[in-house]
Amino acid sequence: MSKPLLFAANWKMHLHPGEAGTFLDRFLTLDVPRSGRTVVFFPPAVSLQTVAARLEGHDHLLVGAQDVHWESAGAFTGATSVPLARGAGASAALVGHSERRHLFGETDQETAQKVAAVLGGGLQAMLCVGETLDQREAGTTVAVVERQLAAALTGVAPQADLVVAYEPVWAIGTGRNATPEDANAVHRSIRELLVGLGLPRSTRILYGGSVKPENVAALVEQPEVDGVLVGGASLDPASWATICATMAGVPGD
C-alpha cells in the first residue's frame, strides 16, 4: 500500500499567466493522477486565476496563494487578502515562508495573524517553519520551530485545515538539503509539539529545501514525512511531474 502524499509547488516570483498556462498544459500531459495524492500549486498572485481555471475538473490538483494579508480588505497597497485569493480560485495559502520572514521582516506575530485570517477565511493554511544555519549549528533547531509553532498555532482549533512545512532555511534554494533521517527526526519533534498545542497527531508535515527528482523518494519514505514543498524543481513541468509521481510505502506495512 502507498501512503497519501501532498506535493506543493512554490513558484515564488516566476511564471506570469501565459507562462503558467503553458506550464500546466505540459504538466497535465505528463501527470499520472492517482488516489491519495494531492498537488497544490502556489503561483504568484497575478497567475492564481489562470492556474485555478486550468485545473478545474482535476480533482486533487489545487491552487493557493503564496502570502496573504491578515486584513480582509482596505488600504494595503500591493497586498492580497484571503477573500481576494479565494475569489481568484485559491483553496490554500502559504504562511510564514522563510523568504517572508527573512527578506520581508515578517514577525511571528504577523505570521499568527495570517494563520488566523487564512483559517477564518476558509482556506487551508500551510505554515512554514525552520531554522537558519546558525541556529542549527547552535543546536537550537527544535527550540526555534517550537517558538514558531507556538506563536502561530496557539489557540488554533484541532479541526483546523492546517499543514505544516518544515523548511530549514539553509536548505532553501541552496542545493543542500537535510538528510532524510535528519528531516524525519525534526518532523517527529514537530508532531509532538503540535500534539502539545492540542492539534491532531495526523496533521500533515511536509519537508522543503532543495527537493529534486533525485532525492524526493528517500525523503517521502521517511515515516514522519507526509509530502514535500518544492521551489526550484517545481518550475520545470517534467521535473515537477516526476516528483509528483513519487510513491512511498505506509510505515509498518
Ligand code: PEP
Ligand atoms: C521553497 O521555496 O519553499 C523551497 C523549498 O525552495 P527550493 O525547493 O528551491 O529549495
